Ligand SMILES: Nc1ncnc2c1ncn2[C@@H]1O[C@H](COP(=O)(O)OP(=O)(O)O)[C@@H](O)[C@H]1O
């Protein structure tokens with residue numbers, strides 16, 4: 001695609017979710033740039049098909065999330081993007097107050113013609129997230145019975161997407177079942193029109209397969225605003241017919257000393273750390289000890305100095321749900337998260353000063369804290385190591401190959417073998 005203006009402008013509510021969507025678009029042959037924070041008008045973002053803006057708005061107060069998302073959307077529109085995409089988690093990570101509903105409401109109000117329904121499609125089959133009769137599944141588990149029920153910041157205890165969204169908005173939430181998706185694009189378009197005519201503002205869409213997402217992508221291609229997980233951007237790309245345009249994957253990526261920083265307490269991150277630990281050294285950062293005044297940053301960097309020369313190292317606060325509860329009881333949820341994020345981002349800064357040039361960060365909030373601390377504002381999106389997990393090459397801040405891993409994404413050996421994909 002060679003028009004001057006980018007086709008798609010994505011507003012992602014966390015940094016790993018942004019990487020996920022950026023990797024999906026790059027995998028579909030798009031030229032993608034990922035920004036961390038809102039791009040100002042001077043930022044060079046030329047010759048791209050998609051701009052993915054990473055925000056850290058999933059767990060902040062709703063009013064703040066709305067304000068930032070609107071500014072991001074306006075910045076994207078001022079660069080001529082044809083379609084806006086609000087990317088939230090495939091497990092609909094949110095609280096009863098938001099922030100998915102309030103942000104979507106605000107974007108609708110400014111960018112969607114009155115009376116047009118907006119698509120809501122968290123389902124991302126490539127990540128084993130499917131929506132059936134409006135109910136969200138993570139693999140074979142109902143969302144509320146999956147490990148997401150124990151998330152430190154956004155525990156998910158209901159699986160019904162219409163019910164979750166309706167609690168967050170005064171707008172009317174409807175649903176389109178998978179049989180309509182099976183019937184094809186015209187059937188979906190006509191059902192979307194009929195929901196609009198009935199005064200419905202949001203249509204939660206069943207998505208069980210990539211074929212459903214391709215059908216939905218074709219049906220929603222002309223919508224000024226689309227919302228969902230990373231699956232639907234793949235559907236839009238298929239509908240647009242884009243394949244194999246020259247992309248950024250030939251960028252030379254930095255190599256050199258390698259480290260993992262993990263603040264994600266998700267099930268898969270725990271498994272990935274257990275796998276790494278069998279052959280490589282790990283260091284645990286305890287937020288309670290940090291709150292008591294222990295120099296966890298200094299200790300972690302001493303560990304790094306002693307081990308970096310031998311190969312990748314891992315520094316984590318990742319722990320079991322029981323240990324997270326213990327820290328939260330001691331410090332409060334917000335303070336435990338803040339201390340952890342502050343410690344891990346200071347450690348990341350120290351690691352870069354020690355010469356680390358390949359960095360994996362596990363966890364969306366954690367990635368937000370680390371990337372901000374390192375002063376990185378843009379990155380070119382490259383090879384996916386596994387679905388939703390691409391290497392990025394920083395264009396500002398320290399020259400790094402950086403991989404931002406969502407809590408539950410990636411294979412169990414990711415921390416050991418991702419480095420081979422950074423070539
Ligand atoms: N040991 C811990 N105790 C309490 N909170 C923690 C601990 N380790 C990490 N956290 C916090 O849990 C949150 C994990 O969220 P995030 O980084 O987005 O991971 P994920 O991608 O798995 O959702 C972060 O705010 C992090 O600071």
Ligand SMILES: O=C(O)[C@@H](O)C(=O)COP(=O)(O)O
Nearest residue numbers: 016017020089090364406407
């Ligand atoms: O949609 C997804 O599953 C991911 O892109 C995502 O947003 C995951 O968030 P974190 O688990 O908080 O990294």
